[in-house]
Amino acid sequence: MFVDTSKEVRDPDVSAIAALDEPTRRRLYDLVVRQPAPVSRDEAAAALGLARQTAAFHLDRLADESLLDVVYERRSGRSGPGAGRPAKLYRRSAKQVAVTLPDRRYELAGRLLAQAVEESDATGEPVREVLHRKAEELGMQLGEQNQTDVYDLLERYGFEPRREGDAIVLANCPFHALAQAHTQTVCGMNLHLMRGVLDGVGEAGLEACLAPRPGQCCVRLQPAA
Incomplete structure (x- = not known):
């Protein structure tokens, strides 16, 4: 009798690459990695003509998959009381993602x-x-x-x-x-x-x-x- 001994283990690299299969998400990823500085949700939404909520959702998904890093900065340049909340920004992650079939190391x-x-x-x-x-x-x-x-x-x-x-x-x-x-x-x-x-x-x-x-x-x- 055939016995399936495989285990349903989530491969983070496969999951990350699968996340880029969604067209809007891929456009956002490409936008962020081409920029010399971190990108805000508003900037990403404006650049691609997206609703801010849509851009935020996909950017956070890319961050969850470790494809983007999240940083917080005050864009006003001020600090202290009245300076406002730091903006949530996105930049390319240092993580390298690669998938080969069969698996190679x-x-x-x-x-x-x-x-x-x-x-x-x-x-x-x-x-x-x-x-x-x-x-x-x-x-x-x-x-x-x-x-x-x-x-x-x-x-x-x-x-x-x-x-x-x-x-x-x-x-x-x-x-x-x-x-x-x-x-x-x-x-x-x-x-x-x-x-x-x-x-x-x-x-x-x-x-x-x-x-x-x-x-x-x-x-x-x-x-x-």
Whole structure:
């Protein structure tokens, strides 16, 4: 019997991009990010010929999705009693939003590789050894910060885990393009990342090993010897 093991977890990046699918909201977003200074509700409404209430609704929705930041400023330039209430203004958020299907985590890989190169250059330790250590440390941090079942954690980070008897296979490689071009380096990094994850969540019943298969991640989590 088919069992759906997926969980209805709200992906904030997917939700943010979906919010921009509404035409008026997208026009407001484009307006705000093109301005050199924060924009008020009145300014946005006037620029696009919208009712102030409509502009406010969509601007607040964009802020709720972390696509815009909200700041408060007194436009009069005065302060103290009689200066009036600060205006609610909107500006581009510093948050970066990206969605890829299947899930990819190239930023994570890039950060690990950059750290390894820098530390190797500073200490003389072989870069591959540093990369493996950094990957294991990061995996442990992820496991400790997300005290949950390892299966759930792997789902959250895009590995698409599948149970195969007592083992867990990873149907998706979040570093796919890098692994295709630099297999030994990236698969070794991923192996140590998974070892750290298992340690971080306290999963002593599984061990990570290299077991590459076509169309899957190179790492497999199998019962510990």
